[in-house]
Amino acid sequence: MQGKITRIRSLELNDLDTLFEWYNDHDFSYWISGNWPLITLLRREEFEQKFYDEDNNRYAITDIKGDLIGTIGFDQVNNSARSARLFIGIGQKDLWGQGYGTDSLRTFINYLFNQWNFHRLAVEMWEGNHRALSCYTGLGFIEEGRLRQAYYIDGKYYDGVILGLLKQDYQK
Numbered sequence: 001m002q003g004k005i006t007r008i009r010s011l012e013l014n015d016l017d018t019l020f021e022w023y024n025d026h027d028f029s030y031w032i033s034g035n036w037p038l039i040t041l042l043r044r045e046e047f048e049q050k051f052y053d054e055d056n057n058r059y060a061i062t063d064i065k066g067d068l069i070g071t072i073g074f075d076q077v078n079n080s081a082r083s084a085r086l087f088i089g090i091g092q093k094d095l096w097g098q099g100y101g102t103d104s105l106r107t108f109i110n111y112l113f114n115q116w117n118f119h120r121l122a123v124e125m126w127e128g129n130h131r132a133l134s135c136y137t138g139l140g141f142i143e144e145g146r147l148r149q150a151y152y153i154d155g156k157y158y159d160g161v162i163l164g165l166l167k168q169d170y171q172k
């Protein structure tokens with residue numbers, strides 16, 4: 001799938017070493033969940049099982065040259081309601097804040113609404129992740145609720161924020 005500055009393709013076995021590095025990186029894990037080490041205790045083969053064998057709906061994000069820069073995907077599919085939870089991580093930290101997340105999300109959301117025929121997409125993050133919040137709200141996601149003090153990060157509690165996007169609103 002082709003965006004303006006990113007592409008999305010299937011995840012390949014060759015990508016896993018890079019993903020393993022990203023998911024053991026302090027800053028990356030901090031923004032994803034506030035936790036670190038997040039999955040450092042997973043051995044490489046366990047990581048492969050979780051991220052490659054079991055995670056059927058995770059894709060690779062590359063830049064236009066084809067270099068791997070992140071992953072994107074969905075889980076928590078509800079077939080009858082045609083809804084799912086979306087997730088994304090730009091692992092290449094020097095690219096944060098340059099539009100790569102927005103561009104790949106826009107491409108992926110189009111794909112999920114138009115090809116998979118989802119009706120609703122949701123995302124969850126901790127309230128301190130302002131970059132993710134701006135990125136999602138810029139694409140039309142609306143805050144629907146808070147998980148009060150659901151995250152404990154560096155000695156403080158933070159709310160989880162749930163945002164949602166309906167196909168009909170996105171198409172407008």
Ligand SMILES: CC(C)(COP(=O)(O)OP(=O)(O)OC[C@H]1O[C@@H](n2cnc3c(N)ncnc32)[C@H](O)[C@@H]1OP(=O)(O)O)[C@@H](O)C(=O)NCCC(=O)NCCS
Nearest residue numbers: 031089090096097098099100101102125130131132134135
């Ligand atoms: C969250 C993430 C996907 C966003 O992608 P990105 O390419 O960095 O973001 P973009 O440049 O497309 O857009 C970021 C938005 O946040 C704003 N922003 C950038 N840096 C920011 C900062 N430090 N604080 C607050 N807002 C910031 C930008 O202005 C932009 O908003 P705008 O379009 O209204 O101007 C990416 O940063 C990432 O993967 N981070 C680490 C993992 C993570 O947080 N994943 C999401 C978990 S829910």
